[in-house]
Amino acid sequence: MDSALVQLKFRDPARAAALEHALVAQAKRIGRAPVSIMHVCGSHEQAIAKFGLRAAFPDELDVVMGPGCPVCVTDVPEVDEAVALALAGVRVATYGDMLRVPGTSRSLADARAAGAKVDVVYGVAQAAELARTLAEPLVFFASGFETTAVATAAVLLADPPPNLSILSAHKYIPPVMEIVAEMPGSKIEGFLAAGHAATITGWGVFERFVARHRVPVVVAGFEPLDILAGLVRLVELIADGDVRVENAYPRCVSRDGNREAQARLWRVFEPQGGRWRGIAHVPNGNLRLRDELAAFDARRRFADEIARGLAQLWDHAPPALVAQCQCGDIMAGIASPHDCALFGRECTPDAPVGACMVSTEGTCRIWHQYGGHPDLRQLRRRAS
Amino acid sequence: MRNARFVEDTITLKYGAGGSAMRALIEQVFAPGFGAVEGGIGLPEMDDGAALPLGDGRFLVITTDSHVVSPPFFPGGDIGRLAVCGTVNDLAMMGATEPLALTCAAILEDGLPRADLERIWASIRRACEEAGTTIVTGDTKVMRHGELDRIAIATTGVAIAPRIVSDRGLRPGDRVIVTGTVGDHGLAILATRGELALQTQLVSDVAPINGLVRAALAAGGDRIVAMKDPTRGGLASALHEMADKSGVGIVLDERAVPVRDEVRAAGELLGIDPLLVANEGKAVIGVRPDAADAVLAALRAHPLGGSAAIVGECIAERAGSVIVETGFGRRLLGEAEGELQPRIC
Numbered sequence: 001m002d003s004a005l006v007q008l009k010f011r012d013p014a015r016a017a018a019l020e021h022a023l024v025a026q027a028k029r030i031g032r033a034p035v036s037i038m039h040v041c042g043s044h045e046q047a048i049a050k051f052g053l054r055a056a057f058p059d060e061l062d063v064v065m066g067p068g069c070p071v072c073v074t075d076v077p078e079v080d081e082a083v084a085l086a087l088a089g090v091r092v093a094t095y096g097d098m099l100r101v102p103g104t105s106r107s108l109a110d111a112r113a114a115g116a117k118v119d120v121v122y123g124v125a126q127a128a129e130l131a132r133t134l135a136e137p138l139v140f141f142a143s144g145f146e147t148t149a150v151a152t153a154a155v156l157l158a159d160p161p162p163n164l165s166i167l168s169a170h171k172y173i174p175p176v177m178e179i180v181a182e183m184p185g186s187k188i189e190g191f192l193a194a195g196h197a198a199t200i201t202g203w204g205v206f207e208r209f210v211a212r213h214r215v216p217v218v219v220a221g222f223e224p225l226d227i228l229a230g231l232v233r234l235v236e237l238i239a240d241g242d243v244r245v246e247n248a249y250p251r252c253v254s255r256d257g258n259r260e261a262q263a264r265l266w267r268v269f270e271p272q273g274g275r276w277r278g279i280a281h282v283p284n285g286n287l288r289l290r291d292e293l294a295a296f297d298a299r300r301r302f303a304d305e306i307a308r309g310l311a312q313l314w315d316h317a318p319p320a321l322v323a324q325c326q327c328g329d330i331m332a333g334i335a336s337p338h339d340c341a342l343f344g345r346e347c348t349p350d351a352p353v354g355a356c357m358v359s360t361e362g363t364c365r366i367w368h369q370y371g372g373h374p375d376l377r378q379l380r381r382r383a384s
Numbered sequence: 385m386r387n388a389r390f391v392e393d394t395i396t397l398k399y400g401a402g403g404s405a406m407r408a409l410i411e412q413v414f415a416p417g418f419g420a421v422e423g424g425i426g427l428p429e430m431d432d433g434a435a436l437p438l439g440d441g442r443f444l445v446i447t448t449d450s451h452v453v454s455p456p457f458f459p460g461g462d463i464g465r466l467a468v469c470g471t472v473n474d475l476a477m478m479g480a481t482e483p484l485a486l487t488c489a490a491i492l493e494d495g496l497p498r499a500d501l502e503r504i505w506a507s508i509r510r511a512c513e514e515a516g517t518t519i520v521t522g523d524t525k526v527m528r529h530g531e532l533d534r535i536a537i538a539t540t541g542v543a544i545a546p547r548i549v550s551d552r553g554l555r556p557g558d559r560v561i562v563t564g565t566v567g568d569h570g571l572a573i574l575a576t577r578g579e580l581a582l583q584t585q586l587v588s589d590v591a592p593i594n595g596l597v598r599a600a601l602a603a604g605g606d607r608i609v610a611m612k613d614p615t616r617g618g619l620a621s622a623l624h625e626m627a628d629k630s631g632v633g634i635v636l637d638e639r640a641v642p643v644r645d646e647v648r649a650a651g652e653l654l655g656i657d658p659l660l661v662a663n664e665g666k667a668v669i670g671v672r673p674d675a676a677d678a679v680l681a682a683l684r685a686h687p688l689g690g691s692a693a694i695v696g697e698c699i700a701e702r703a704g705s706v707i708v709e710t711g712f713g714r715r716l717l718g719e720a721e722g723e724l725q726p727r728i729c
Contacts, residue, residue: 013639013711020713052713224712350398360655369657369718 010223016056019228024058026235033060036187037234038180038333040173041068041194042361043222049370051224061235064333067176068194070144070169071097071359072331073276078169079103081299082141084309085167086116090302091134092167093119093127094141097359100352102322105313108141123148124155124166131164139298143169147197149287150261153268156289156296167298170287172271173197174205179280181213183332188215190234195221195249200265202257206245214243221249268293277355278328321346327354330363337367344368403617403719407625425478425548432477432612433541435548443545445480447471450538456504459572460588461664463537464504468511469664470615471541472592477551477611477667480543481598483517489538490522494529504535515592517541549601552629553609559676560626560634560696561669563596563689564589565642566619570661571650585646591665596688600669603682607675612668617720618660622668623696623706624719630670633702636717637709642691660720670698 027035039045045065048054057063067073080103086092092108099109099120112118119138121127127140142152149170156166177191193206198219206217216237220230230248237244247253267290274286289297299306324342329335337343337356347353349365356362391399391412398405410430419427424443425435433447449470456463468486475483488508492501512518519539554560572586593613601608610630614622619641627634643651643658651658665688671679676694683689706717 011711016712049715050710052708052710052715054713055715056713228712350396370715 010221010225012225015225016228019225019232020056022232023061023228023235026232026239027058027060029239030060030235034062034187035060035189035235035238036062036064036333037190037192037231038064038066038188039068039192039194039220040066040177040180041192041197042070042072042359042366043196044068044192044194044220044227045363045366046361047222047224047227049366052370053224053227057231061231063192063231064188064336065331065363066180066191066333067276067279067331068173069331069356069359069361069363070148070171071095071101072327072355072362073171073176073279074098074101074143074169074355075275075277076103077275078167079107080310080313081306082139082167082169083108083111084306084313085139085298085302086111086118086309087114087312088302088305088309089116090139090305091117091119091136092139092141093121093130095123095143096120097361098141098143100358101355102352102358103313124152128155128160128164131161134163137163137165137301139165139167139302141167141169143171145171145173145194145197146200146265146287149269150200150265153264156268156293157264160296162295165296165298165301166289168269168286168288170269171276171282172285172287174201174209175271175284176276176279176282177206177209178213179282179285180332181209181215183280183334185334188333190215190238191217192227192230192234193217193219195219195226195253198247198249198253198257200258200261202255203245203247203253204255205257210243210245216243217245219245219247219249219253221252278331321353325354327356327364330356337364340364401616401720403621404624406616425550429550429552431551432474433480435478435545438544441546443480443548445475445478445543445545445548446540447474447478448538448540449474450536452533452536453573454533455573455576456500456534458576458588459586460569461590462504462507463535464507465511465590466664467537467539468508468515469590469592471539472511472515472517472594473613473615473665473667475541475543476594476597477549477613478545479547479549479601479611480545481594481601483515483541483543483594485520485542486512486517487540488519488522489524491525491527491532491536491538493532493534494526496534500534504537511592515594547606549608549611550629551610551612551626554626554630554632554634554670554698555609555672556632556698556700557673558609558632558670558698559673559694560623560636560698561671561676561680561683561692562614562619562641562695563593563600563667563669563683563692564665565644565647565691566614566663566666567643567647567651567658567661569664570618571647571654571656571658574654574656574661575650586650589663589665591688593665593667593688596683596686597667597669599682599686599689600667600679604669604671604675604679607672608669608679609672610670614663614666614668616662618658618662619668620657620659620706620717620719623717624704626668626670627698627706628704630698631703632698632700633704634696634698634706635709636696636706639709639711640693640695642693659717 131138269287271284326340356364568589683692
């Protein structure tokens with residue numbers, strides 16, 4: 001089995017131990033603390049938490065998660081549009097993770113409980129299949145970064161059923177890295193970039209970023225050894241003051257990426273400025289359907305229904321706890337879940353206040369599940 | 385107790401998930417000032433069952449369990465087998481491996497096919513034979529269509545035990561054994577459900593394990609100091625409860641925990657950790673270090689214990705916590721909260 005082979009090769013604890021030692025040595029070379037590194041991917045955080053890597057990181061190193069969860073950065077007005085459509089009687093399909101993301105006053109799950117037609121699908125291809133079996137229109141509420149947007153584009157370019165349309169909440173990662181790097185108070189000295197997005201964009205996409213912001217970027221994969229190897233290289237670059245892009249995931253990522261996929265992506269989508277939940281207005285951060293595909297753009301096709309549904313939404317007051325939610329600072333890498341008074345108390349996976357607790361890729365959800373407690377480092381030293 | 389969480393005004397699904405929410409409900413609603421047993425084990429202990437002293441040094445052990453499962457027939461078993469095994473195994477977890485008899489109350493939905501009921505009853509009889517017990521009395525009710533999902537079964541079991549094994553006897557240094565692979569039942573059920581219907585080879589592990597536990601007790605005697613069956617909430621909840629009640633930390637060696645390849649694969653696909661889902665034919669056994677090997681050998685010699693393994697060790701620090709050694713680092717083991725939602729995105 002393929003996955004078993006991958007596991008053997010990239011989950012070897014002996015090699016991990018060697019990399020952990022190298023990481024400690026490189027961090028010591030920098031000679032100061034803390035050194036902050038940001039990754040921008042929920043899959044990286046999942047792996048770091050699941051394999052307990054934080055307990056093995058050197059004390060000098062602070063690895064934080066940036067705005068890397070597409071579900072979490074889907075902005076309130078985008079969720080509101082989907083809820084409005086559903087409340088106006090239009091059938092909506094989306095990913096399971098998107099169901100409970102809170103909008104201004106309601107989530108799609110709330111709309112479904114109130115009788116709206118909301119289907120959970122694995123992806124856009126399944127939504128297209130579903131649309132083919134239906135007489136009524138189906139709107140796919142699409143979230144995800146360029147990796148997932150490519151899949152949406154492929155379906156739209158392959159003779160999609162006419163009753164299918166897309167409500168795009170797709171986001172584009174490179175522009176938000178600029179925002180985070182320029183954020184006041186940002187102490188980020190290096191970025192660990194997401195390997196799967198880079199298979200599409202290529203690692204070359206980060207060259208301009210590195211030149212402009214003078215911080216190194218290392219592209220890394222998602223097995224524990226990939227992450228450790230990527231971090232060792234990144235800390236080494238920081239120690240050497242060597243500002244450049246490096247590819248620590250060469251088995252999947254090339255400099256130019258997948259050009260055919262990029263061509264499809266830009267034939268269907270165009271980048272527009274828009275808000276990312278909790279982060280900021282991100283110039284070119286949202287992927288919206290081009291005019292040529294207006295017939296498949298739910299925003300244009302159902303403008304009246306969205307307006308009608310939104311009017312219904314404003315009748316409900318937003319939940320009071322939302323004001324205390326720290327998801328924005330957490331996604332910007334300024335705060336950790338433990339800084340939030342709601343974390344694990346009022347805000348839990350079965351009653352999420354903020355989006356970071358909803359998605360399995362959200363920082364709060366991951367910390368809640370795996371206990372992202374850095375103080376396990378002390379325990380390790382005493383035991384060994 | 386570490387449950388600082390407060391039970392809300394409305395009972396929701398999470399209070400039945402076997403985790404910290406359910407324990408809070410029992411502590412705050414059911415147990416206050418009620419159900420204590422002098423010289424034995426009662427409601428306040430929240431163990432797998434109760435133990436009433438008989439006055440001659442022995443105990444009458446009693447436990448009760450109600451079962452609803454969707455779907456009622458699943459790969460490897462059905463609700464009938466589950467109802468017998470749940471109760472027989474809860475008795476065994478108290479050290480009572482010779483169940484005298486069970487009772488069975490069935491609530492049926494108007495419209496249930498007779499053939500389904502007969503199939504479930506045949507499976508109840510077979511499970512009783514395997515466990516060496518029988519059903520001696522019962523009760524039947526029928527509810528209107530739509531008021532129940534086909535069938536609910538409640539069973540009660542009684543047994544006499546010479547010595548009680550609680551779930552709170554762990555000390556630093558003690559070893560923790562699981563009697564076989566974990567996650568089989570929970571993932572088999574999840575994989576068969578509705579929208580997710582995956583084509584898998586997953587089979588529930590539902591089985592009476594009183595014979596297996598008897599073999600362990602024969603080998604370990606009073607060096608076996610704690611037992612719990614990792615049903616709802618899985619191995620994670622069982623370990624948390626044992627650590628919490630015993631006042632120790634448990635360090636779990638994740639690589640030592642036996643998990644079938646197909647269970648691991650389905651878990652990764654659905655985004656569900658096999659440590660968090662139910663088992664219906666397994667036990668977690670806490671044993672003093674000097675007896676660990678003998679107990680392990682006895683378990684492995686039994687047909688249901690072939691993949692038993694020592695998976696953890698108790699420490700004095702971090703009382704109530706379960707720390708996972710991943711082989712790469714360490715993390716805390718979380719508990720299931722509410723219904724497990726398969727990851728889609």
